[in-house]
Amino acid sequence: MQSASPAPRYYAVSWDQLHRDSKALAWRLVGLGKLKGVVAITRGGLIPAAIVARELECRLIETVSVVTYDEEVRGAPQVVKPPSAASDGEGWLLVDDLVDTGTTAKVVRALLPKAHFATVYAKPAGRPLVDTFVTEVSQDTWILFPWDTEAQFIPPIARSTGP
Numbered sequence: 548m549q550s551a552s553p554a555p556r557y558y559a560v561s562w563d564q565l566h567r568d569s570k571a572l573a574w575r576l577v578g579l580g581k582l583k584g585v586v587a588i589t590r591g592g593l594i595p596a597a598i599v600a601r602e603l604e605c606r607l608i609e610t611v612s613v614v615t616y617d618e619e620v621r622g623a624p625q626v627v628k629p630p631s632a633a634s635d636g637e638g639w640l641l642v643d644d645l646v647d648t649g650t651t652a653k654v655v656r657a658l659l660p661k662a663h664f665a666t667v668y669a670k671p672a673g674r675p676l677v678d679t680f681v682t683e684v685s686q687d688t689w690i691l692f693p694w695d696t697e698a699q700f701i702p703p704i705a706r707s708t709g710p
């Protein structure tokens with residue numbers, strides 16, 4: 548029998564993997580040349596942006612914050628902190644952890660139309676909005692980031708099968 552809705556797929560990313568994937572992103576971006584600075588899309592873009600900025604020897608980091616959820620309900624995106632230092636984005640690198648529906652990306656691209664937009668992970672709906680990314684995952688996959696997860700005890704299989 549098929550269940551009404553399929554079990555969600557998860558793609559769990561460890562700190563090590565995030566570091567490796569963010570460095571892989573930096574390798575793809577090194578050809579951009581000298582940057583004026585990096586704009587991190589908070590909060591998820593902060594750690595990838597720090598890793599990429601370190602690899603590209605860029606010390607100037609600006610942030611932009613877009614809130615799209617209000618108490619778990621998706622609402623109209625609100626820019627709660629604009630990237631004022633980056634003007635129209637020319638010469639700046641914009642970094643986020645992932646692009647999913649593309650909602651955040653659309654808002655930020657409109658603020659910084661000349662920035663190069665890079666994410667570590669991309670889902671198909673948002674991929675056309677990204678200039679450079681590392682790994683694509685399917686739209687129905689939820690990426691579990693290390694800052695959202697923690698290790699926990701799982702009972703042995705034999706205990707769940709019963710006598």
Ligand SMILES: O=P(O)(O)OC[C@H]1O[C@H](OP(=O)(O)OP(=O)(O)O)[C@H](O)[C@@H]1O
Nearest residue numbers: 589590591645646647648649650651673
């Ligand atoms: O393409 P979208 O559908 O807009 O989804 C992608 C955005 O969603 C997540 O951020 P979130 O808004 O959950 O906030 P956070 O980074 O502060 O966790 C993620 O870090 C991206 O910024």
Ligand code: HPA
Nearest residue numbers: 645647688689690691692
């Ligand atoms: O797949 C995801 N994982 C974590 N946060 C997210 N925000 C939008 N999509 C995702």
Ligand SMILES: [Mg+2]
Nearest residue numbers: 589590591592
């Ligand atoms: Mg985010």
